[in-house]
Structure formats: structure tokens, C-alpha cells
Amino acid sequence: MSDEGIEHAKKLGEAKHAYVGIKPCGCCVAAVVDTGDKFTGKAVSEFIRSGLKIERQPMEWVRQHLYKCTHKEATGNEPDLFEGRSEP
Numbered sequence: 559m560s561d562e563g564i565e566h567a568k569k570l571g572e573a574k575h576a577y578v579g580i581k582p583c584g585c586c587v588a589a590v591v592d593t594g595d596k597f598t599g600k601a602v603s604e605f606i607r608s609g610l611k612i613e614r615q616p617m618e619w620v621r622q623h624l625y626k627c628t629h630k631e632a633t634g635n636e637p638d639l640f641e642g643r644s645e646p
């Protein structure tokens with residue numbers, strides 16, 4: 559492991575926040591621990607490329623919300639962005 563990798567592992571243990579990727583339906587489906595180095599930047603840029611919205615959240619929040627998407631993947635021509643949101 560490189561010095562850089564060791565430094566990264568140390569930061570992983572100390573981190574209190576993570577960047578999360580939020581789908582258009584509002585669910586958190588991706589997360590990377592915020593270590594403030596290039597590993598974090600690379601992961602976040604990949605989330606953005608996947609069309610996710612990025613938020614910075616406490617680790618505790620991430621533990622409670624990650625991978626809780628219960629929505630179906632968009633199947634046809636209609637992106638779920640436009641699915642009827644009938645709020646009263």
C-alpha cells in the first residue's frame with residue numbers, strides 16, 4: 559500500500575461525514591466517506607456522472623438512509639422524474 563493509501567485509510571477511520579448520491583426519486587443509493595482527498599473527489603464525480611444529486615451528510619444519516627430505494631427503475635420512455643406527484 560502506498561503512503562497515500564495509508565493516509566487515506568487513516569482519514570477513513572476519522573471521518574464524520576460522507577458524500578451521498580441522491581436519485582431523482584429522492585433516495586440515497588451511493589455514498590463515499592468524506593476524506594477530503596482525491597479518492598473522495600473521484601467517487602463524487604462518478605456519482606455526478608451517474609446523474610445523482612450530491613449531498614454531504616453525517617455518517618449516522620448515511621447508515622440510516624443508504625440503499626433504501628424502494629422505487630422501481632424506470633422501465634419505458636417515461637423517466638420517473640415526470641411520474642405523477644399528486645400531493646394534496
Ligand SMILES: [Zn+2]
Nearest residue numbers: 583585627629
Ligand atoms: Zn427511490
